[in-house]
Amino acid sequence: MSPKLSPPDAPSNRFSDGVDFRNVVGILSRRRSWVIGIPAVLCGIVVAYLLVAHPSYTGTAQVFVDPRDQYTPKDDPLQNSVPGDGLLLVESQLKIITSNEVLNRVIDQLNLQNDPEFNGERITIGRLVKSVIGLGKTEDRALVTLRNLRKNVATKRIDRSFVIDILASADTAPRAATLANAVATAYLEEQSGANAAFQRRTSESISSQLGKLRQEVKRGEEAVAAFKAANNLVGSRSRMVSEQQLDEANTQLTNAKTRLADAQARVRLIETIEHGDAGLEALPEAIQSAAIVQLRSRLADVSREEAQLAQIDGPNHPALQAARAQVRDAQAAIQRELKNIARSVRNSEASERTNVQNLQANFEALKKQSQANEQAMVPLRELERKAESSRVVYETFLAKAKTAEERQGIDTTNIRLISRATTPENKSWPPTMIMLAAALFAGITIGIAAALTRDAFDRPEREPDPGAVPDAPTLAPAETAAPSVLRPAMAQSRASRLAALGDELLAAPKGTTIVLVQVQRGAWLSDVALQLARGLIANRADVMLVDADLARHPTTSRLGFDRVPGLRDVLIGAADIHDVVRLHQPTAMRVVPVGLSAIGSRDPYARQALSAALKQLRAFDRVIIDGGEMGETASELGLYYMADEVVFLAEAEGGKCDDAEILVELLRHRQIKARVVIVEPDVSVAA
Incomplete structure (x- = not known):
């Protein structure tokens, strides 16, 4: 391969890929007017706004919302507990504080409809501009006051607690504290009034049902009485008379059978004595009889006199004969008394047998009557259950109505003011240092970006040939x-x-x-x-x-x-x-x-x-x-x-x-x- 280099004098034929950050310091030094001028302009705008802006102070009042309502002695404390952690209840209170009812109380209390700060009559630059261009419109003063007050009132819940901060803003520090305390007081009054109204509605609603429930109880009891009269059922709520009579007859029959068995035992003893060698003197009744005791005493005296005469007089002496006659009379009297006792025992056994038969017949009759009454008791018990349920509901509603009537004057809400708003020391708006720092930071950032961008656009570039194909x-x-x-x-x-x-x-x-x-x-x-x-x-x-x-x-x-x-x-x-x-x-x-x-x-x-x-x-x-x-x-x-x-x-x-x-x-x-x-x-x- 033959090596090849680009000619050294050839111009740069490439497009810029961006800013060479190795020369950033030089670029910022050359275009320092951008880096300094833009922050200065933004800081000037912020200073101008700070000079014309109305200062705002924020007062803070704190209320504590306990999810558990207070309870009266008649209430069960567990019934007043709120399921869960109660945070939903506290979050709901945030909306109630800024509701129309609470804010209207504040407006009436502080006469805010006549306050230019809230009724929309304060002269502002925005209002003047709208009036000049024809966008200003007349609104109801009450609605404007309510809207402006809602803008100046805010609420927030402190983390991990049931404490609510009530924040109120105003042009002056004392006014901000007064407004925050007024909102807190109006909120407490609204909650107390709402609780009383709820108890009153509850009492009225329950009372309206008492008449109907009373008639239902009356009809139920009348139906029970009519059914008893129609079926000849007499007795108390718990027990009928026929059942009581049956129990008494059963007791009498049992006792009579016991006495009959005892009489029959004595009769069998008499019969045994009569068929044996023993005399009737062995009968328990004879031993216990006072007449027998007296006759035996008389017999003993006569026998003793006979013995004395037999020693003195001869066997045919008239005195001795008279004494022997008296002994025989005493013995005959004893035998007659023993026979009377035996006859009395037999008569008692017969009387007891007759009594048992009569009691048995009476028991059977009462038993049949009780069985007939049991069949009639089935619908009667149903009627009594209906009457009893109506009576229980009526008594419950009556007690609730009485309780609600008594609690109308008792505030059961567990909400209290724990910290009144004090006069704030510093204004909350506008935040001077924060706005100046933000303007300075934003100005420096925008200035640096503008300087680098301007330098990139100002670098010379060669226009590409229209016939060339880029990226190849x-x-x-x-x-x-x-x-x-x-x-x-x-x-x-x-x-x-x-x-x-x-x-x-x-x-x-x-x-x-x-x-x-x-x-x-x-x-x-x-x-x-x-x-x-x-x-x-x-x-x-x-x-x-x-x-x-x-x-x-x-x-x-x-x-x-x-x-x-x-x-x-x-x-x-x-x-x-x-x-x-x-x-x-x-x-x-x-x-x-x-x-x-x-x-x-x-x-x-x-x-x-x-x-x-x-x-x-x-x-x-x-x-x-x-x-x-x-x-x-x-x-x-x-x-x-x-x-x-x-x-x-x-x-x-x-x-x-x-x-x-x-x-x-x-x-x-x-x-x-x-x-x-x-x-x-x-x-x-x-x-």
Whole structure:
């Protein structure tokens, strides 16, 4: 290849890429009037506004809103709790404070309708301008006052608390404090009035239902009484008379059966005594009988007298005979008394048997009557339940009505003023220092931007030839080692300029790999790889284009392969080089796009993978690698040492081109073929 350099006296034929920030200080020094003048103008405007603006002072009052309402002794404290953390309730109070009801109270209290600060009658520049151009209109004073007051009143909740700041602005500091306190007082009065109104509406609403509920209770109780009378059901609410009679009859029958069993036992004892050898004297009734005891005592006395007479008198003595007659009479009396006792026991057993039979018959009759009443009790209980439910509802409403009536005069809202507004020391608007600092900062920023922009527009530019094609590069390859061999590149056509480098590649051996590296960033520099590949394909060469510009990858974007795997995936081992080769149908060009994966810097595996991939790609006639901008990923991956030739593309000599020359020398020192090529925009120059 014959080296070629651009002529040293050739004028710069490129358009400016922007401001050279190395000369920023010089630009700002030359155009210091912009940097100083614009901040001065803005500061002057701010000062003029500060002189004519009405000062504003802000007073702050604080109220505490407890989500839990106060409760009376009749209330359950848990019923007054607010679900959640109560922040929604507090946020709602912010809107209530600035509501029309509260603000109208303030207007009436402070007579703001006659205050020029709020009623819209104060003379201002804006109002004068509107009057002059005919835009002024007459509005209702009350609405204007309300609107202006709402603009001057603001509320906010202190973070992580239930405390609300009430902010009020006015032209004077005392007026601001008075206005803030008036808004807080009006808010508390409005809440108290709203609570009383709510209790009153509740009492009236409940009272209106009491008459209806009272009639329902009356109808229910009358239905129960009528049903009892129709079915002959007598008794209290809990128990009927028939049930009580049945229980009493059952108790009497049980007791009678017990007594009958006892009487039957005594009769069996008498029968046993009568059939045995024992006498009736063994009967418990005989032992306990007072008459038997008396007769036995008499018998003992007579027997003793008989014994005494028998010792004194003879057996036929009349006195002895009389005594013996008395003994026999006493014994006969005892036997008669024992028979009477036995007869009485038998009569008692018969009486108890008759009583049990009568009680059993009465119990059966009551039992049948109770069964009949049970069937009638089913609808009766239903009627009683309805009457009872109506009675409970009526009593509940009656108690609520009484409670609401008593609570009309009690404020249950738990909102209180915890801090009254004091006279503010400093004005809140306009913020003098902040506005001056902002004007100075904005002025300096705008001044610097304006100076740099003006300098960019004032730099001389050469008008492009209308017949030229922008973005198509002109290649003037030149090896720095032989600058004496020159060709007139400016007079060559675009095709011949690209063909020069293309012819050199066509003449190279099969599998030759060339890396194109941009010394500076430029649109025409990034287009050289595509133009060179198209020229080789036109000469029927099997070309592989590899996009190794991992930072910007313009080649991949132009060909539409941004969303497919590519070189990055090969470098991390996620894909094979043959799997990522893509065919660009319009140009029949084979391309390895940049890929999708992310790779780390200085990855030794990436170098090995790149070296293996390039060895496989040498099967193609030529391999063109777009290495991106100098100093980026291409050098880190060791790409310069894997290629047959490294070509540095520069716009002009000097600057970064000198750095490229040094890099070329280093590569040549390591036996790597390298050179610098000057690339210019493709414009035609008349001979």
